Amino acid sequence: MDDGMVETVNRAAEAGRSPFYDRARQQNLAPLWRVLGGLVTEFPRSTAVPAIWRYGDVRPYLIEACGLISTEEAERRVLVFENPGLPGQSRITPSLFAGYQIILPGEVAPAHRHVASALRFIIEGKDAYTAVAGERTMMAPGDFVITPSWTWHDHGNESDGPMVWIDGLDMHIVNLLSASFRDSYPGAAHPLTRPEGSAYAEAGSNLLPVDFQCGSQTSPIFNYPYRASREAIHRYSLTRDPDRHHGYKMIYINPVTGGSAMPTLTTALQLLPAGFATAPYRSTAGTIFSVIEGMGTVTIGDNSLEFGPKDLFVAPSWFPLSFSAASEVVLFSYSDRVVQEKLDIFRESYVND
Template sequence: MTQHSAIDPAVMQQRKAYYDKIGSRKLAPLWEVLHALVIPQPKSACQPALWRYDELRDDIMEAGRLITAKEAERRVLILENPGMPGQSRITTSLYAGLQLILPGEVAPAHRHTQSALRFIVEGNGAYTAVDGEKTIMREGDFVITPSWTWHDHGNDSDHPMVWMDGLDIPLVQALDCSFMERLPEDSQPLARPTGDALARYGAGLLPVDHEVRTPTSPVFNYPYSRTREALETMRRADEWDPCHGLKLQYVNPATGQSAMPTIGTYMQLLPKGFTGEAYRSSDATVFSVVEGKGHTMVGEGSTAERFDWGRRDTFVIPSWVPHRHHAPDGDAVLFSFSDRPVQKVLGLWRESRGNR
């Protein structure tokens, strides 16, 4: 807002009358709001937050006793950022929730313009079917549901399965591009054998006639066993980043770009005794703990918070908030996702290390 303290009261009255007049014509003066529109650095409603899985698990399982997967369509407990209650957001641009599928259940087939990831938190043996192919999911796997592809989930195992859903729902809402359809049947017809996509595209090879028709990776299940092996191979090279430890990005093998066009996904290894240097970036980031335990210092000075985390916990770091990861007692592995690909395409992404 413009500074009014030294302005003549008569002038102030004239301006108010002017603002009222142009307001009736659906106009507004930029100079009154410019300071809030163009700010020196990010100032987000998103707040740092931690969800401890052991404290949430009973609530997740209780949902399974209260409503079926078919009735709910997607039986999910939303991870609501405390700075944006009621908005179904974990960051300003991303949604996250924990989905439960009980033995014998099917979550019915539908498709939507929002892109989705599934990161498997608990259990082994449930499946998701995406665009005519089924994949079996195991803890630590990263699974993609591309925009506008049919998908359904089911559990043929004898134990509950829980995974984190991450979607670009707020981003798609902001663009007014939300569309959704349901299939008449609960499960879509399968057109390819299980494992076809990984065999066809996931070995550093592509079919000779492959054409890139979508920015989303043709591999839709990145098994944790392969990811973990890659981290161990890198460990032997001793190439530790002072902020991230060893951090890998999931990529589309056909383009070398992010596996998903709107959501960047990563896995990192923090070795025993790791004390990270301060890091901040413009992409608010959601972390899920795959292995080990440790803590993250969020913020700086007297307002800094300490998040003590362990296996299956989730925490979020807002945009441009400095943080430091620590794994004093043993190795830890963290999965994370953010809207970095969108920011990079638009030339907006920034990072800062240490005290810079």
């Protein structure tokens, strides 16, 4: 087993160096040559492992949690997806968080704000809302909703059934940089200052107000409705043959900058035609997938996992990934790719090319 020590170290001589190491430790010093191989690896070695959470297995726990704790007590009633390779760390990949949040009819998840950016991807329900920075948006399954960094936000359910969505956050990236702040609003809900639909009216039609000012790298559109996104990827699929590694895949963008809709998370919609099988692909971006429509099999490394609607699975960094679609499949995904691209460290490989 590789213990991290570089190959050039004379292991037979190591015992004689122990007094030096002990004295150096008293000065909070440590020899790099004993750990270099584990710090600068020859290829990515993710501590996360491939995993799948089937919605039919998870949903009963969400319902049970509703009887155990209120939104007022929990603030956010969320069950966290813990990667089996990272137990107890609230991580689905080393850099990303994922969880299911559930809110019952009449409940309000109280307003707060934090430096970490969040996405909501809606799984189940109707007539629930998120309010962001003084504007409310109603949510439906398949909608992709953004909570930008340091914006007040609260959630409420005005329907007669539960509402469930994925919470995806960059909190582990924020905490790595020791940059986290958090604040609670004194009331349950932040005041509404803009009519519903204002953000989309300003920036959702390839037009901007003449006096528009962009104060953030995050998209000014904070709800990308599935009805529009689904139509867009369908139309795209009519214009060309599917990519052999991705099928049809489109990235959610900030319409002001043309870049990623979120500065720390790459979000995407992917369509695989019925019967289509992708060629293996891998990248350094660990990626979380949520199945919107269809059934099939995903192979991640040596793991072949059958999936259906509302299931969630994770492909860690540098694991070969391929799909086989039993029916037409639509997937939502998010990853830390945009962060890696900004740092010039993102790498991808088309395995069979």
